[in-house]
Amino acid sequence: MSQASGGFHQRLQRLEPRRQQAFMAVLCERLLPNYVLYAQTSGYGDPHGWRVILDLVWERLVVHDAKIDFERQAEKLAELEPPADDDSFGARRALEAVVALSALLDTLRGEAPEAVLEVSRTSKGGVRAFIELTEGEEDAGRLAALVRDHPLMADENDFQDAVLEAVEGSLDRDAVKLLRRLGRNGGVSNLGLSMD
Template sequence: MAIYLPFVKLSQWQQIAFSAALLERMLPNYKMFSEAVDFGDAKILRNQLDIIWQWLANRNTVKINIDAQLLKLEAEIPDPEAFDSFGVFPALDACMALTALWQLMQSKPLKKSIVSEVDLDDIKSISRLSHNSVSYYVELLLLEEAADVTATNATTPQPITDELVITDEQMNEHPLMQWEKDSQNELFDFLKFAAEDKRSCQLAKQMSLSEGLSNLGIEIS
């Protein structure tokens, strides 16, 4: 079910723009979690992503202290063991993806012809984190649906057990799962040939926000 994209075909700038666009779809998940449990400050993540877009549009003039940004972000990362709500996981994924994006920006740019799989660890991690947020959420939705059907069809009340099985086919056919894959593929196909300029940033951001929803289907406010 994983998404495999040939990131070696993207320049570092294109990889950063791809990652920033994915994070536009992940940040609303953090904001909703933060507001629900009164933890963290979603504005800090929003501000950091805005700074990254500014750098992408004007990288020759925008200077960033990335170590300081990473330190600031660290305080906003939730501990999944401290919360009993599902929302902590996509919130954590957003923080981990933003951390990986800062690390990607710290790495030394390489020519496409000499990029190795190790050099692609950060962008592959960001792609995977976005996909995993959706995958886990979809699995929970399907388990709830299956449990409801089982309870409805049972002649006597049945406890929900771990015996419910969700197949790969069910996962792949879910609209949110398909949308995540389509979104990543469309962004990749666009950025692969995009000029490294402000207009490409605007178009990539518009693509990620076109539905007005996070990757979990949460309305972006």
Template sequence: MAIHLPLSRLSQWQQVTFCAALLERMLPNYQMFSQAVDFGDAKLLRNQLDLLWQWLDKSNRTKINFEAQLNKLEAATPNPEHFDTYGVFPALDVCMALMSIFQGIQDKNSADFASVGRLSANSVYGYVELLLVEELVEESGEESDEELTVDPEALEQHPLVQWEVATQNELFDFLKDAPENKKTCEQAKQLVMEEGLSNLGIEV
């Protein structure tokens, strides 16, 4: 279950914009986790995403000290083994996505940008699977979910999954012909945040 988009056909600038826009939809998942368990630094991640948008502004490009930013991000990245809440997984996906962008900018031949789309989709698939399992538990009256398996079609047809696929496709289609300027960045952000929700349906 993956969204296959030919990101390599986009310029590096377009790929970074694609990833930064997806991160706008993912970031609230980290913010909610951080607040719930009092871990990490949501402001740091917000600042780092803002830094990427500033880097994308060619008319006033900001320099990024990638090593320093990656070190800060590493300290704010949660270890799933240390938390017993599901929210740690989408929060981890946010951190890994940011790392992928920082690394991808430094290595023009890397496949790091493609992993951001996968991480966003994985957050959605994992969350929806959890919701569907909980529904099956309620319907079956079983106390354990160990024997329950989710119908792949039900997963693919879930509104959040459909929305994720549609958003990534729409964003790609918009960016492939868009000029590389600040207005395109603003339009990309507007496109993904039109609903005012994270990719998991959390209100922003």
């Protein structure tokens, strides 16, 4: 895989900002079910509000001169974070969705050269945490191998590879629509969780 060779991060960083934003938007789209499930089980959060903000990002990707106040969107997003004192697994995954979208908004508000790597790592970090939680392996070496070889991690790496390849190609209106569908991933998140 291109990720193992170390070329993946370089390719991500070489992308022009709009392509990086498209990459991040796809990953955010795929993180949404984690946020929704947390909101449904905890009663905290606002999936609709989160969705509206990401929809505005997609709009900007299609209509370059769309007048959108991303400063204001970032303020709204900050209000959608899980409560700081909720340290549950679900809250941490919901926070990842907020952090990823926040990093994406940072790029739309100005310079944020590391944002694309942050979003990539955030999505992978959630998968790693999920595997660690479900496998319950104490030995660090065995756990690292489990994470590396786990089907969910393989799926995450393959997914990010596919998204990177897609954003390196055409980014016309139809391509952006296809990217959005790719991110929706049939309603299944990076953790293999579904909203239904």
